[in-house]
Amino acid sequence: MTDINRYDPEIIREMIQNKEDQSLIKYLDSLHPADIAELYSELEIDEVKYLHHLLDDEKAADVLVEMDEDDRANLLKELPNEVIAKRFVDNMDTDDAVELIRILDEESQEEVLSHMEDIEQAGDIVDLLKYDEDTAGGLMGTEMIVVNENWSMPQSVDEMRKQAEEVDQIYYVYVVDDDFRLKGVLPIKTMLTSPSVSKIKHVMSKDPISVKVDESIETVTQVIDKYDLVAIPVVDSIGRLVGRITVDDVIDEINEQHDRDYQLASGISQDVESGDNVFLQTAARLPWLLIGMVGGLSNSFILGVFENNFIANPKMALFIPLIGGTGGNVGIQSSAIVVQGLANNTLNAKNAWEQVLKEATVSLINASIISLVVFLYNYFTMGQSTVTTSVSLALFAVVMFASIFGTIVPLTLDKLKIDPAIATGPFITISNDIIGMLIYMWIVSLLTFG
Amino acid sequence: MTDINRYDPEIIREMIQNKEDQSLIKYLDSLHPADIAELYSELEIDEVKYLHHLLDDEKAADVLVEMDEDDRANLLKELPNEVIAKRFVDNMDTDDAVELIRILDEESQEEVLSHMEDIEQAGDIVDLLKYDEDTAGGLMGTEMIVVNENWSMPQSVDEMRKQAEEVDQIYYVYVVDDDFRLKGVLPIKTMLTSPSVSKIKHVMSKDPISVKVDESIETVTQVIDKYDLVAIPVVDSIGRLVGRITVDDVIDEINEQHDRDYQLASGISQDVESGDNVFLQTAARLPWLLIGMVGGLSNSFILGVFENNFIANPKMALFIPLIGGTGGNVGIQSSAIVVQGLANNTLNAKNAWEQVLKEATVSLINASIISLVVFLYNYFTMGQSTVTTSVSLALFAVVMFASIFGTIVPLTLDKLKIDPAIATGPFITISNDIIGMLIYMWIVSLLTFG
Numbered sequence: 001m002t003d004i005n006r007y008d009p010e011i012i013r014e015m016i017q018n019k020e021d022q023s024l025i026k027y028l029d030s031l032h033p034a035d036i037a038e039l040y041s042e043l044e045i046d047e048v049k050y051l052h053h054l055l056d057d058e059k060a061a062d063v064l065v066e067m068d069e070d071d072r073a074n075l076l077k078e079l080p081n082e083v084i085a086k087r088f089v090d091n092m093d094t095d096d097a098v099e100l101i102r103i104l105d106e107e108s109q110e111e112v113l114s115h116m117e118d119i120e121q122a123g124d125i126v127d128l129l130k131y132d133e134d135t136a137g138g139l140m141g142t143e144m145i146v147v148n149e150n151w152s153m154p155q156s157v158d159e160m161r162k163q164a165e166e167v168d169q170i171y172y173v174y175v176v177d178d179d180f181r182l183k184g185v186l187p188i189k190t191m192l193t194s195p196s197v198s199k200i201k202h203v204m205s206k207d208p209i210s211v212k213v214d215e216s217i218e219t220v221t222q223v224i225d226k227y228d229l230v231a232i233p234v235v236d237s238i239g240r241l242v243g244r245i246t247v248d249d250v251i252d253e254i255n256e257q258h259d260r261d262y263q264l265a266s267g268i269s270q271d272v273e274s275g276d277n278v279f280l281q282t283a284a285r286l287p288w289l290l291i292g293m294v295g296g297l298s299n300s301f302i303l304g305v306f307e308n309n310f311i312a313n314p315k316m317a318l319f320i321p322l323i324g325g326t327g328g329n330v331g332i333q334s335s336a337i338v339v340q341g342l343a344n345n346t347l348n349a350k351n352a353w354e355q356v357l358k359e360a361t362v363s364l365i366n367a368s369i370i371s372l373v374v375f376l377y378n379y380f381t382m383g384q385s386t387v388t389t390s391v392s393l394a395l396f397a398v399v400m401f402a403s404i405f406g407t408i409v410p411l412t413l414d415k416l417k418i419d420p421a422i423a424t425g426p427f428i429t430i431s432n433d434i435i436g437m438l439i440y441m442w443i444v445s446l447l448t449f450g
Numbered sequence: 451m452t453d454i455n456r457y458d459p460e461i462i463r464e465m466i467q468n469k470e471d472q473s474l475i476k477y478l479d480s481l482h483p484a485d486i487a488e489l490y491s492e493l494e495i496d497e498v499k500y501l502h503h504l505l506d507d508e509k510a511a512d513v514l515v516e517m518d519e520d521d522r523a524n525l526l527k528e529l530p531n532e533v534i535a536k537r538f539v540d541n542m543d544t545d546d547a548v549e550l551i552r553i554l555d556e557e558s559q560e561e562v563l564s565h566m567e568d569i570e571q572a573g574d575i576v577d578l579l580k581y582d583e584d585t586a587g588g589l590m591g592t593e594m595i596v597v598n599e600n601w602s603m604p605q606s607v608d609e610m611r612k613q614a615e616e617v618d619q620i621y622y623v624y625v626v627d628d629d630f631r632l633k634g635v636l637p638i639k640t641m642l643t644s645p646s647v648s649k650i651k652h653v654m655s656k657d658p659i660s661v662k663v664d665e666s667i668e669t670v671t672q673v674i675d676k677y678d679l680v681a682i683p684v685v686d687s688i689g690r691l692v693g694r695i696t697v698d699d700v701i702d703e704i705n706e707q708h709d710r711d712y713q714l715a716s717g718i719s720q721d722v723e724s725g726d727n728v729f730l731q732t733a734a735r736l737p738w739l740l741i742g743m744v745g746g747l748s749n750s751f752i753l754g755v756f757e758n759n760f761i762a763n764p765k766m767a768l769f770i771p772l773i774g775g776t777g778g779n780v781g782i783q784s785s786a787i788v789v790q791g792l793a794n795n796t797l798n799a800k801n802a803w804e805q806v807l808k809e810a811t812v813s814l815i816n817a818s819i820i821s822l823v824v825f826l827y828n829y830f831t832m833g834q835s836t837v838t839t840s841v842s843l844a845l846f847a848v849v850m851f852a853s854i855f856g857t858i859v860p861l862t863l864d865k866l867k868i869d870p871a872i873a874t875g876p877f878i879t880i881s882n883d884i885i886g887m888l889i890y891m892w893i894v895s896l897l898t899f900g
Contacts, residue, residue, distance in 0.1 A: 032659070034676045041796075068796075161642045170638040171621055171680060188620040188638055192611045209482070225705075226484045228698035230621060230680040247697050248678035251704065255675075258708040259790060265715055266786030266874070267779055274791030274805055281812045285783050286819065289849075292779045293820050296772025297827060303768040310767060317760060317767035318753040322746025324771050325883055328778070329717055329742045329876055333735050336716030340709060341724030346491075346518075355724055362731045369736065370743050377747060399739075424716070426779055433771055 009042040016047050025054050033062035041071055049078055061091035064100065070275065073103050081108055085115030093168065094121065095141030095249065098128045128243070136220050137213040139253070140234045140243030145173045149183050149201035153191070156200055171230045174241055175204045182233055182241040184208055210235050213242055217253055222345075224250045260421070261343070265336065267292075267426035288426045295430035299324075299437050306441040312448045315382065319391045320437070326370065326395060327402040327436035328429040334359055334406030335424045342414050352411050359407045360400070367399035386447045393447075394440040401439065402432040459492040466497050475504050483512035491521055499528055511541035514550065520725065523553050531558055535565030543618065544571065545591030545699065548578045578693070586670050587663040589703070590684045590693030595623045599633050599651035603641070606650055621680045624691055625654045632660055632683055632691040660685050663692055667703055672795075674700045710871070711793070715786065717742075717876035738876045745880035749774075749887050756891040762898045765832065769841045770887070776820065776845060777852040777886035778879035784809055784856030785874045792864050802861050809857045810850070817849035836897045843897075844890040851889065852882040 015024050028036060028051065036055075040048045040063070052060055052075065064072060076084060084104075089097045089112060101109050109129075116122040124142045131137025145163050147156040160173060173191070175184040184204030194203045210233045211220050224232055224247060234243040260271060267288035272281055309316055338355065341347030347355055375392040382388055406428050410420035465474050478486060478501065486505075490498045490513070502510055502525065514522060526534060534554075539547045539562060551559050559579075566572040574592045581587025595613050597606040610623060623641070625634040634654030644653045660683045661670050674682055674697060684693040710721060717738035722731055759766055788805065791797030797805055825842040832838055856878050860870035 032677060034678075038676075157642065164639045164642050167639065169680075170642070189614045189617065192607065192614050192620070225698075225701055226488075227482060228484075228696075230619075230697060246678075247680060247701075248675075251675050251697075251701065254701065254704060254708075258704075258712075262708075262712055262715065262790065263786060265712065266782050268783055268786060272787070273794070274787050274797045278808060278811045278815070281787075281808070282815050285812065286816055288783070289776065289779055289816055289820060290823075292775055293772065293824065296769070296775050297824065299771035299775075300768035303771075304765070307764075310764060314757075314760060315754070317770065318750035319746070320767065320770045321749035321753075321774050321883055321887060322743065324774065325742055325746050325749075325778075325880065326739065328775075328879070329739055332716050332875070333718055333738070336713060336718060337722070337724050337731075340712065344723070347724045358728060358731070361728045362735065365728070365732050366736055366739055370739060373740075374743060374747065425782070429778070430775065433775055437771060 009039060012039065012051075013043065013047060016050050021054060024051065028055060028059075033059060034066045036063045037066035037068070037071075040075075041068055045074055045078065048075055057087045058091050061088045061096075064088055065092060065096040069103070072100070076100070076104065081111040082115045085112045086117060089125070090116055090118045090121060093141045093143050094124045094128055095139065095243075095245075097121070097125050098138075098141075101125065101129065102133065131213065134217050135213065136211045136215045136217070136234045136245060137243070139217060139220065139249055140213075140245045142243050143167045144233070144241075144244045145170055146180075146241065147173055147175055147186065147200055149175050149177055149199065149204065151200050153194065153197050153200065153203075156186075157191070169246075171246075172233075172244075174208070174233050174244070175200055176241050180241055181239045182208065182210055182235050185233070208233060211245070212237070218257070220245055221250050221253050221257070225254075261339070264419075264421040265332075265339075265425040292426055292430055295434055298434055302434065302437050302441065306445060309441060309444045309448060313385075313387050313390075313444060315385075315387045316390070316444055319387070320440075322374070323391070323394055323398055323436050323440050324433045327398040327432035330363065330366070330399050331402040331406035331428040331432040332424065334363075334403045335410050335420075335428050338407050338410040339420050339424055342410065342420055347411075355411070356404065356407050359403050363400050363403035366403075367396045370399060371396040386444065390440070390444045390447050394436075394443045397439050397443070398432070398436040401435060402428075405432065405435070459489060462489065462501075463493065463497060466500050471504060474501065478505060478509075483509060484516045486513045487516035487518070487521075490525075491518055495524055495528065498525055507537045508541050511538045511546075514538050515542060515546040518725075519553070520723075522550070526550070526554065531561040532565045535562045536567060539575070540566055540568045540571060543591045543593050544574045544578055545589065545693075545695075547571070547575050548588075548591075551575065551579065552583065581663065584667050585663065586661045586665045586667070586684045586695060587693070589667060589670065589699055590663075590695045592693050593617045594683070594691075594694045595620055596630075596691065597623055597625055597636065597650055599625050599627055599649065599654065601650050603644065603647050603650065603653075606636075607641070619696075621696075622683075622694075624658070624683050624694070625650055626691050630691055631689040632658065632685050634658055635683070658683060661695070662687065668707070670695055671700050671703050671707070675704075711789070714869075714871040715782075715789075715875040742876055742880055745884055748884055752884065752887050752891065756895060759891060759894045759898060763835075763837050763840075763894060765835075765837045766840075766894055769837070770890075772824070773841070773844055773848055773886050773890050774883045777848040777882035780813065780816070780849050781852040781856035781878040781882040782874065784813075784853045785860050785870075785878050788857050788860040789870050789874055792860065792870055797861075799865065805861070806854065806857050809853050813850050813853035816853075817846045820849060821846040836894065840890070840894045840897050844886075844893045847889050847893070848882070848886040851885060852878075855882065855885070 055063065089100065101112060104112065113122050113126065143166055145160050145167060147159055164170065173186040174182060175186055177183050183201065184206050185208040186200060186204050190203050197203050209223065209227050209229065211223055213234050213236050220232065230247045231244050233241055234245060236242050268284050269287050272284040338347060371392040374395055375388065378388040378391060410423045413423050414420045505513065539550065551562060554562065563572050563576060593616055595610050595617060597609055614620060623636040624632060625636055627633050634651065634656050635658040636650060636654045640653050647653050659673065659677050659679065661673055663684050663686050670682065680697045682695050683691055684695060686692050718734050719737050722734040788797060821842040824845055825838065828838040828841060860873045863870045863873050
């Protein structure tokens with residue numbers, strides 16, 4: 001089962017063309033829903049529709065949950081809302097159902113909900129849809145095993161047996177009081193080792209880790225990661241248990257957060273994938289390129305102002321790429337370290353100045369080495385000259401400035417509650433490029449004209 | 451429990467100075483091991499030692515597991531190997547114990563193992579240490595609940611009760627045959643709903659998803675993520691169950707992989723954190739800066755070769771930063787999209803040419819817009835001239851080249867089984883900067899001297 005690519009889409013394509021339904025059903029039956037979803041991503045929409053029709057309702061729903069967001073939206077467009085309701089939404093965990101319904105337009109949402117047969121499920125979904133997508137409430141589902149703290153173990157096991165019908169996977173049993181306030185959690189282990197206690201509350205783990213329903217998703221992922229949980233209970237403002245979030249959804253969120261940070265650092269301004277169309281890709285990439293262009297034109301303006309420098313030292317122009325590039329490289333390194341430190345909680349307001357100081361020390365070493373090497377190179381190729389001296393002086397100053405700037409900008413943004421990741425990548429490169437040119441021109445002027 | 455920072459390190463510091471052991475013990479007792487580990491990270495090593503001494507053995511071991519790698523190494527240095535063995539390693543899950551022992555030098559490793567009291571645990575650890583750190587075997591632990599397929603449910607529950615003493619958390623029960631080959635998995639749900647079956651093999655889920663012991667950690671994380679598991683069984687080459695990997699370790703691996711990719715894209719060559727010392731930070735950052743410096747000096751050499759261009763068109767120098775910068779920005783965007791596509795498995799050898807074609811189309815749009823805007827700017831500020839024409843022509847060519855280059859380089863590296871992430875960031879920026887200058891100079895020469 002570890003071989004992720006076990007199927008050949010071409011063979012499946014042929015079987016679909018020959019309408020070999022029996023073989024296809026048998027084949028699909030042998031596949032995990034996640035593998036079927038992956039197979040779908042390599043087929044045309046008509047073929048996907050054909051295969052999806054062959055699946056039984058529960059598996060069809062599971063496959064839909066596993067599908068890539070875009071593939072899923074495309075398939076849903078092809079299906080009547082009644083089918084979506086009865087074949088899929090009725091058979092899904094509430095958190096997955098909510099995720100699916102959110103991608104439909106408002107009219108379709110209402111239609112799907114009205115077609116549902118499981119009224120209790122429909123009610124849960126309507127409640128869940130009220131929460132903001134970026135909060136714990138927006139990510140949670142209502143499938144969980146819940147027992148009362150005053151029950152005995154045999155009574156609890158009986159109740160759990162009934163509730164288990166509705167729940168796919170049981171990792172924790174949550175314990176509540178008569179008002180449904182979360183009081184504890186009952187590890188499976190305790191159920192095995194204390195089979196006959198008078199009351200659950202005497203064996204449960206008290207004060208379980210939970211999150212509030214309006215907590216941000218970032219906090220939820222941090223808490224699950226920190227405390228090594230596989231699911232976390234969600235409570236309302238007066239501590240009543242309202243749902244649970246599972247670790248698989250948290251992993252998806254972690255991956256999305258990382259992708260976003262990586263893209264911001266690469267100058268891509270929206271969540272875009274290699275599979276997206278040309279228009280989306282252009283829209284995500286042009287903004288930073290235009291900002292870079294304005295930066296480049298500003299540089300041409302600055303260099304134009306210092307035209308006398310070029311006349312006095314024609315070789316000066318040759319080192320423009322070296323100074324601009326080094327400033328950019330140093331700035332990106334510094335900001336990346338700060339952004340990561342902030343994300344890992346190893347960096348905070350308290351030790352921020354310590355970080356600036358450390359950054360200055362690191363840069364002092366790097367700046368000295370680079371400007372010395374460049375000085376030696378220029379000295380041996382061009383001899384002692386205003387250009388030789390100014391290039392190395394400018395390099396030193398640019399490295400020092402770029403590192404401090406690359407450290408302070410993300411720290412400041414974080415203090416202003418703005419995502420510091422937007423300050424990495426092109427922003428830092430472009431700013432450092434401009435300031436680098438100013439420093440270089442100023443030093444050359446100073447050495448040339450006093 | 452959602453408030454991650456509930457303690458004030460200053461108050462703890464004072465309590466330590468006043469040796470208020472009873473209050474400290476009570477306070478530590480109220481904290482989760484992960485919170486204690488976080489508290490440690492804000493204290494001095496002597497204070498950490500003091501607190502750690504107050505904890506009971508099991509909690510002390512748990513806290514050690516939760517600690518940051520560097521903090522843990524510092525604390526271990528302060529403790530005798532016999533204490534490490536008897537207080538900590540004896541009380542840890544085997545996967546955590548292996549992780550801890552790996553950071554010790556060889557001599558200490560042997561000494562710790564020889565001091566252990568739980569001989570079975572020591573044997574398991576010795577076996578686990580043989581596996582490569584970057585494989586499933588290196589990440590797995592041996593704590594799991596295992597039943598025989600021929601047992602009845604009551605017999606299994608009895609056995610599970612015994613085994614549960616050694617296991618902290620039970621998520622799955624694994625089913626093996628008489629030769630300990632993995633045959634199935636028994637969801638907790640099945641245990642509740644089928645309490646009295648004749649044989650486990652009739653109710654277990656067959657063919658459970660598993661990984662081979664020599665599988666790479668990247669594959670393990672992909673499998674757990676894809677199939678939404680909270681733990682995965684590990685088998686040897688003939689299918690015998692040898693261990694299990696839990697999702698919390700997988701989340702740590704995912705975070706580490708992301709951090710590494712992000713750092714490579716930012717020109718930082720080792721796994722370095724904002725908390726690391728000045729020497730480590732310099733070592734991680736100087737290499738790319740030196741490569742960038744060589745690139746910058748190469749550019750000065752190239753520009754020197756085309757000195758006649760500058761004499762004929764003095765304004766040409768002003769646009770060096772614009773052309774170099776735009777090439778760099780475009781290249782990073784393109785390579786980031788490819789690296790992410792490869793990481794998400796949405797991009798592969800089959801659709802690689804499609805990606806290059808799409809990239810060319812996106813770039814055609816971006817290149818046209820940028821060179822047109824710059825042409826208009828230059829036309830209105832400088833009028834029609836060789837420089838006005840060559841800057842826009844060069845920009846167009848550089849954007850096209852940089853995007854194709856940024857796409858093909860990571861695709862090629864991936865084909866050669868080299869991590870494509872190393873091709874992002876400085877590598878692409880520096881290459882595109884040099885090639886951009888060549889293109890610019892060549893076009894200016896052509897238009898000036900025919």
